[in-house]
Amino acid sequence: MTPTISGGCQCGAVRYRVHGPLDDPHLCHCRMCQKAAGNYFMPLGGAKRDAFEITRGEPSWFHSSGPVRRGFCAACGTPLFFETLGFDGINVTLGSLDDPAAVPPVSTYGTEAKMPWLADAAVRDGRTTEEEEFLDGKRVRDIAATNRQHPDHDTDTWPPARS
Template sequence: MAKTMTELTGGCQCGAVRYKLTSKVQDPHLCHCRMCQKAAGNYFMPLGGVKRDDFHITRGEASWFHSSGPVRRGFCSNCGTPLFFETVGHDGMAVTLGSLDDPNAVPPVSTYGSEAQYSWLGAICAQTGRETEESEELDGYSVKEIAATNHQHPDHDTKEWPQNS
């Protein structure tokens, strides 16, 4: 069940673009349509919406790509993270749920674009997984080396960006 918290924050992987939502996210869902698959570079795009007045960019500026006539998608031009989905002229903004600092606060409750949903997705998600730390190596690099050189922004707002190490 989604938290009743009325303020959520999020941002891109590098921290150049940060945002705040000041109302509950509506209609959190996974979109499987081919356009969202391409935009996410993934099998689906998790999205949820708020009214435009409840959406605030708190750091940086998003870049935009018009993926169709009425729709544009916001992303960080520095690291490429997909962040927003907007139907131009409408009073709302959707955010990618994975870009929230606490994605678990807004679990998807439905799916769209089922015509493009992959038949094997449910079965693979039902399998027992393993944690990253359980792997000693990823693509020839030790997991410890990857973690020690992580450039990802933390999952919370920071006073400055880039952060001083």
């Protein structure tokens, strides 16, 4: 049985599905991916075009170079796709997967722009969201109580009807 991988943007306006495993899940540290992600690297994994489908909405596209376009949700801004035109595949952002832990990166690219302190940051102590202490926990409770993030699974409709 072929595994199915699903994902989408933060607000749920754009959803997608990949039929089969993702090829070469990796972290790209190149400066163009840093800018596109608004982060220190972009986690990506590849799918063949015929194994990929958009199941809800339509992404917007930005041509970051001549051969490359990047898909994102125009409603919430989530980066979703990296596509080289003329190539029979598309890369999805691993963080947009419903189960991102299921697809660990196996390689890195663009190491010329990799942050020199990144390995040290991974071993520093951290805390969970529930451990966050800001204004006596009010901030965390307010965020949880007003969360508009799409759940990590497909839904028939989104957003849900408000009662």
